Amino acid sequence: EVQLVESGGGLVQPGGSLRLSCAASGFTFRSRWMHWVRQAPGKGLVWVSRITEDGDITSYADSVKGRFTISRDNAKNTLFLQMNSLRAEDTAVYYCVEWGLGWGQGTLVTVST
Amino acid sequence: QSVLTQPPSASGTPGQRVTISCSGSNSNIGANNVNWFQQVPGAAPKLLIHSSNQRPSGVPDRFSGSRSGTSASLAISGLQSEDEADYYCAAWDDTLRGLVFGGGTQLTVL
Numbered sequence: 001e002v003q004l005v006e007s008g009g010g011l012v013q014p015g016g017s018l019r020l021s022c023a024a025s026g027f028t029f030r031s032r033w034m035h036w037v038r039q040a041p042g043k044g045l046v047w048v049s050r051i052t053e054d055g056d057i058t059s060y061a062d063s064v065k066g067r068f069t070i071s072r073d074n075a076k077n078t079l080f081l082q083m084n085s086l087r088a089e090d091t092a093v094y095y096c097v098e099w100g101l102g103w104g105q106g107t108l109v110t111v112s113t
Numbered sequence: 114q115s116v117l118t119q120p121p122s123a124s125g126t127p128g129q130r131v132t133i134s135c136s137g138s139n140s141n142i143g144a145n146n147v148n149w150f151q152q153v154p155g156a157a158p159k160l161l162i163h164s165s166n167q168r169p170s171g172v173p174d175r176f177s178g179s180r181s182g183t184s185a186s187l188a189i190s191g192l193q194s195e196d197e198a199d200y201y202c203a204a205w206d207d208t209l210r211g212l213v214f215g216g217g218t219q220l221t222v223l
Contacts (some may be wrong), residue, residue, distance in 0.1 A: 035212060044115065045150070045158065045201055047212035059210045099148065099205075099212070100163045 002026040002102045006094065009107030016086050016111070022079040022096030022104055030054075030074035035099060036081050038092035039106075048094070049081065064090075086111045116141065117202055119215035126223045130190045133218045135202030137183050141213050145205040147185040149178055152217075153198045161200070162187060189220075197222045 008020040020036070036048040049060045049070040058070050069082040079096055086109075093106040118136040125131040135147065149162040160169055162178035165185060177188045185204075189196055202215040 037212070037214075044217045045203070045214045047203075047214065050211065061211060095157060100160075101169075102160050103150075103157045105157050 002098065004096045004098065004102060004104035006096050006104045006107040009094065009109045011110045011112065012086055013113055014087060014111055017082070017084045018086065018109060020081040020083065020094055020096075020107060020109075022081075024077045024079065024096075024098070027098065027101055029072075029077040032098050032101070034070075034072060034079045035097040036070060036079075037095045037097050037103075038090075038109075039095070040089075040092040043092075046092075051079070083109070088112065115216040116206065116209070116213035117204065117215035119200075119202060119218045121216065122219045122221065124221040124223055125189075125192045127192055127194065129192045130188060131192055131220065132189075133187045133200055133202075133220070135185045135187070135215050137185075137204060137213070139183060140208040141183075141204040141206040142180060142185055143183040144207050147178065147180050147202055147204045149176075149185075149187045150201045150203065151198045152201065158201065192222055194222050196220060 003025045005023045035050045038048050051058045051070045055072050067085045071080045088111050091111050093108050095106045096104040146165045150158040151161045152158040165180035166178045175191045199217045199219050201217045206213045
């Protein structure tokens, strides 16, 4: 069974940083692209970032480019999202996604004073 | 403003067939497969259809997907009360080099 378990969310002040993690199991993690997708309260789904199987190629939504960094540790079956210079508009539930297999349960990031 | 266009709402009575459309462009649906996701309030999205028309194991065959040109659609037959949820389409966009989503369709079972 595919399992994606996010962690690392929480309350952070504007300008602060957080690092999200996603522990993957039930599939061959090292062979799959991975994505982060977010959902602001009461809003739709928005793609944030993706990383290729070996981590060589990454891409980002314009809204987070230069502030967020996606990475992975294939030895530990773990995906990461380093989020810096956080803004109020980054407040959302962040989901770890394998495009053709499934989604995690999400972790809430709240950026506020 | 979402890159993919879905109707904001749809409805049907139990047992009916409902179709939800998803319109895109040559760089996304026109070039790549579409996935559909179901999200009930307070829960994470669930993969409903992948590769435009493939159902993951465990998804009832009442759900079906299709893709033609720059559009895709999700059909739900034999509508049930538990189908009441938000439905999203998504595809890879070759120009944006990222996933693009529809704005979501809220399905109400009357």
